[in-house]
Amino acid sequence: MTTEKAIVVKNLSRHFGDFKAVDDISFEVHRGEIFGFLGPNGAGKSTTIRMLNGLLLPTSGEGRVGGFDIIRENARIKNHIGYMSQRFSLYEDLTAEENLTFFGGVYGLDPARLTGRITEVLILVGLEDRRHDLTRTLPLGLKQRLALASAIIHEPSILFLDEATSGVDPISRRNFWDLIYAMAQEGRTILVTTHYMEEAEFCDRLVLIYQGRIIAQGTPSELKGEVKETILALYPGNLDGALDLIKKLPQVAEAAVFGDGLHIATTRPEETEPAIQETLTAHHIACGRIERVRPSLEDAFISLVQRAEGKEAVSYQQSAIS
Amino acid sequence: MDVTRTWAISRKELIHIRRDPISLLQIILLPIVLLLLYGYALTFDIKNVTLAIYDQERSQLSEDFINQFRGSDYFRLVKYTQSYDELKRLLLSRRVQVGLMLPYDFSWQYQTGKTAKGQALVDGTDSNTANIVLGYIQAVTAAYNQKLLGQRLSAKGPGRQEMPVDAQTRFWFNEDLESRNYIVPGLIAVIMTVVGALLTALTVVRELERGSMEGLMATPLKRTELLLGKLGPYFIIGMFDMAVVMAMGKFLFQVPLRGSPWLLIALAAIFLIATLGQGLLISVTSENQLQAFQMAMLTTFLPSFLLSGFVFSIYLMPLPLQIASYIVPARYLVTISKGIYLKGLGMDYLWPSALMLAGAATFFVVMSIKKFVKKIR
Ligand SMILES: Nc1ncnc2c1ncn2[C@@H]1O[C@H](COP(=O)(O)OP(=O)(O)OP(=O)(O)O)[C@@H](O)[C@H]1O
Numbered sequence: 034m035t036t037e038k039a040i041v042v043k044n045l046s047r048h049f050g051d052f053k054a055v056d057d058i059s060f061e062v063h064r065g066e067i068f069g070f071l072g073p074n075g076a077g078k079s080t081t082i083r084m085l086n087g088l089l090l091p092t093s094g095e096g097r098v099g100g101f102d103i104i105r106e107n108a109r110i111k112n113h114i115g116y117m118s119q120r121f122s123l124y125e126d127l128t129a130e131e132n133l134t135f136f137g138g139v140y141g142l143d144p145a146r147l148t149g150r151i152t153e154v155l156i157l158v159g160l161e162d163r164r165h166d167l168t169r170t171l172p173l174g175l176k177q178r179l180a181l182a183s184a185i186i187h188e189p190s191i192l193f194l195d196e197a198t199s200g201v202d203p204i205s206r207r208n209f210w211d212l213i214y215a216m217a218q219e220g221r222t223i224l225v226t227t228h229y230m231e232e233a234e235f236c237d238r239l240v241l242i243y244q245g246r247i248i249a250q251g252t253p254s255e256l257k258g259e260v261k262e263t264i265l266a267l268y269p270g271n272l273d274g275a276l277d278l279i280k281k282l283p284q285v286a287e288a289a290v291f292g293d294g295l296h297i298a299t300t301r302p303e304e305t306e307p308a309i310q311e312t313l314t315a316h317h318i319a320c321g322r323i324e325r326v327r328p329s330l331e332d333a334f335i336s337l338v339q340r341a342e343g344k345e346a347v348s349y350q351q352s353a354i355s
Numbered sequence: 356m357d358v359t360r361t362w363a364i365s366r367k368e369l370i371h372i373r374r375d376p377i378s379l380l381q382i383i384l385l386p387i388v389l390l391l392l393y394g395y396a397l398t399f400d401i402k403n404v405t406l407a408i409y410d411q412e413r414s415q416l417s418e419d420f421i422n423q424f425r426g427s428d429y430f431r432l433v434k435y436t437q438s439y440d441e442l443k444r445l446l447l448s449r450r451v452q453v454g455l456m457l458p459y460d461f462s463w464q465y466q467t468g469k470t471a472k473g474q475a476l477v478d479g480t481d482s483n484t485a486n487i488v489l490g491y492i493q494a495v496t497a498a499y500n501q502k503l504l505g506q507r508l509s510a511k512g513p514g515r516q517e518m519p520v521d522a523q524t525r526f527w528f529n530e531d532l533e534s535r536n537y538i539v540p541g542l543i544a545v546i547m548t549v550v551g552a553l554l555t556a557l558t559v560v561r562e563l564e565r566g567s568m569e570g571l572m573a574t575p576l577k578r579t580e581l582l583l584g585k586l587g588p589y590f591i592i593g594m595f596d597m598a599v600v601m602a603m604g605k606f607l608f609q610v611p612l613r614g615s616p617w618l619l620i621a622l623a624a625i626f627l628i629a630t631l632g633q634g635l636l637i638s639v640t641s642e643n644q645l646q647a648f649q650m651a652m653l654t655t656f657l658p659s660f661l662l663s664g665f666v667f668s669i670y671l672m673p674l675p676l677q678i679a680s681y682i683v684p685a686r687y688l689v690t691i692s693k694g695i696y697l698k699g700l701g702m703d704y705l706w707p708s709a710l711m712l713a714g715a716a717t718f719f720v721v722m723s724i725k726k727f728v729k730k731i732r
C-alpha cells in the first residue's frame with residue numbers, strides 16, 4: 034500500500050439517466066479506521082460502495098482504494114478488499130465450510146493456506162462447530178457471521194460491510210460489532226453502512242448521506258455538536274396525538290419519536306416548553322416532565338437533514354430505533 | 356484464466372446439482388425415460404394392421420386375393436363380415452384399421468379383361484399411420500398383380516415365366532425399417548439439448564436473482580472464468596448422458612453403430628459446447644429463472660425435437676420450416692449421428708455439418724461472454 038489513507042474519494046458522482054444517485058461526494062478514510070455511512074433508504078450508500086469495489090464505474094470524479102485507482106485499476110482492487118453486500122450472497126445449499134472453500138478458491142488461495150484460513154475464520158466468528166451445517170439451516174445472525182467470514186477469508190486490508198447487520202436481533206448485532214472491532218484492531222480498514230443510529234455511534238468517523246450528497250462528516254460527537262437547536266425530551270400519554278400537536282407549534286423546528294418518547298428540536302426552548310404544556314393540556318394529553326437532553330446522533334441527523342433541505346418537511350422514518 | 360478460480364466455480368456448481376433433486380432427475384432419469392419411451396412405446400413401425408373383410412362374391416379369385424393379405428406379416432384378419440354396415444361399424448368403433456370390400460363382380464371384371472376393383476377403407480384419423488397402411492395395401496396388391504400377370508403370360512405360351520421388368524426395392528441403411536435404429540441416434544441430440552441448454556439456462560440468472568452475483572463480482576473472479584467454470588460440470592454431465600444413450604442403444608436395443616464411435620463422441624462434444632453456449636446466452640439475457648426456462652424450451656428444446664429431423668423428416672416440411680431448420684444446431688448433430696450410426700460415414704462426408712457445429716459453438720460462447728459483460732456494468 035502506497036498511501037496512509039485507505040480510501041480517498043474526490044468529487045465522485047454516479048448518475049442513472051437523469052437521476053443522481055451519488056452526487057459529488059468527497060471523503061477520506063484512514064487505515065485501521067471504522068468509517069460509517071449513515072443515510073436513509075435510497076441515499077446512495079450502496080451505489081458509493083459499489084464504485085469503490087470496482088463493481089460500478091463512476092459518472093465523474095475519482096477515487097483510490099488501498100492505493101489503487103477505482104477506474105483504471107478496478108480489477109486489482111478486488112484482491113485487497115472484502116465485501117459483504119446488502120443482499121445475502123452465500124449459497125444456502127452449501128455448508129458453511131463449502132461456502133468458505135468456494136470463496137477461498139475464488140480468491141485464488143492455494144489449498145494448504147485455504148485449509149488453515151477456514152479454521153481460523155470459523156473460530157473467529159464462532160462457527161467451528163457448525164462448519165458442516167447447511168447454510169440454509171443457520172439462523173440469520175450466524176449466516177451474517179458466515180458471510181463476514183467469507184469476506185475476510187483472503188485477509189483483505191479493507192472491508193466493506195453494506196448493512197451487514199440488517200434484520201438481526203440486538204444481541205447478534207452486538208456480537209457482530211465485537212468482530213468488527215477485533216478486525217479494526219488488527220489494522221484493517223472497515224467501511225460500514227447502516228440505518229441504525231446506535232451502530233453509527235460505534236464508528237470512529239462517519240458521513241451523513243442524504244439524496245446522494247454528503248451533508249455532514251466527522252466523529253459522532255462532532256456531528257452531535259453540529260446541532261444548534263436545544264433538544265427537549267418528553268414522554269406524553271398519547272405519543273402520536275402529542276406528536277401531531279407539537280409539530281404544529283411555530284416554535285418547534287422538528288419533532289420526532291425517540292424510543293418511547295418524543296424529541297423536539299427548538300432554538301427557543303424557554304418559549305417552547307410552556308407552549309407544549311399548554312397545547313397538550315388543552316387536548317387532555319398527559320404531558321409529564323420536559324427535560325433538556327444532549328442531542329443524540331439521531332437528533333443530529335434529523336437536524337442536519339433539515340438544514341440541508343432548507344426547512345422543508347422531513348419525512349425520515351425512524352424505523353430502526355432500538 | 357486462473358485454474359483455481361475456475362475450478363472453484365465448477366466444484367460449487369457440482370454441489371448445487373448434487374443437492375437439487377430436480378436437476379438430478381433431469382440428468383439421470385430423463386435420458387433413460389426418453390430412450391425407453393421412444394425405443395419401445397412410440398415405435399413408428401406398423402405391424403399387424405387389423406383388417407376386416409366383406410367379400411360379396413366369395414369366388415376363387417377373391418379368396419386368392421384375400422389369402423395374399425392373410426399371408427402377410429403386416430395384416431391380421433379380425434373378421435369376415437356379412438354386410439357393408441358391419442364393416443362400417445368395425446371401422447367406426449376402431450376395432451379394425453382397414454376394411455376391405457370385394458364386390459359381386461370382382462372375378463367377372465377380371466375375366467372380361469378389365470381391372471378387378473375392390474375397395475379398401477382405411478381409418479384416416481391418424482394420417483401418418485393411414486399413409487403407411489395405404490402403402491402396405493398397395494404393396495400386397497402389387498405383389499398379387501405380379502403373380503396374376505405371370506400366370507397370364509405363361510398361359511399364352513411356354514417360355515418366359517419371369518416379369519419382363521422388375522424394380523426390386525431394398526431399403527438401404529436401415530434395412531428392416533426399424534424405427535429405433537434412427538430414434539436412438541436422433542435422441543442423442545435431444546438429450547444433450549436438455550442437459551446443455553435447459554440446465555445451464557438457469558445457472559447465471561439464478562445467481563443474479565438471488566443476489567450472489569454481486570458478491571462474486573467483487574472478487575477477482577473474471578467473467579470468462581465464471582462462465583467456463585459453470586460450463587464444465589454440465590459438459591461432463593452431457594457427455595455422460597451421451598454415453599448412457601449409446602450404451603443403451605447398443606445393449607438394450609441392439610442398434611448397429613456402423614461408423615466410428617470416437618468420431619461421434621468428438622462431434623457430439625462440439626455440439627454440446629454449442630448448446631451450453633446457447634443456454635448461457637439465454638441465462639445472461641434473461642430477467643429471471645422462469646423467463647430463462649421458457650426461452651430455453653422455446654428456442655432450444657422444441658427446435659431440437661421438431662426441426663432437427665429427429666422424428667420429422669426435414670424434407671417433408673414446408674419450405675419456411677426447412678429454412679428455419681438450418682439455424683438449429685441439433686439438425687447438424689442428427690445428420691452426423693444418423694450418418695455415423697446408419698451409414699458408417701466419416702469426416703469426408705460429415706465435415707460440412709461438423710463445421711456448422713463448430714461455428715455455432717464459437718458463436719454462442721463468445722456471444723454469451725460479450726452479453727454478460729454488458730449486463731454487469
Ligand atoms: N442500477 C441502477 N439503476 C437505476 N437506479 C439505481 C440503480 N442502482 C441504484 N439506483 C438508485 O439509486 C438510488 C440510491 O441507491 P442505493 O442503493 O445506493 O441507496 P442506499 O443508500 O444503499 O439505500 P438502502 O438503504 O435502501 O440500501 C436509489 O434511488 C436507487 O433506486
Ligand SMILES: [Mg+2]
Pocket residue numbers: 078079080119195196
Ligand atoms: Mg444500500
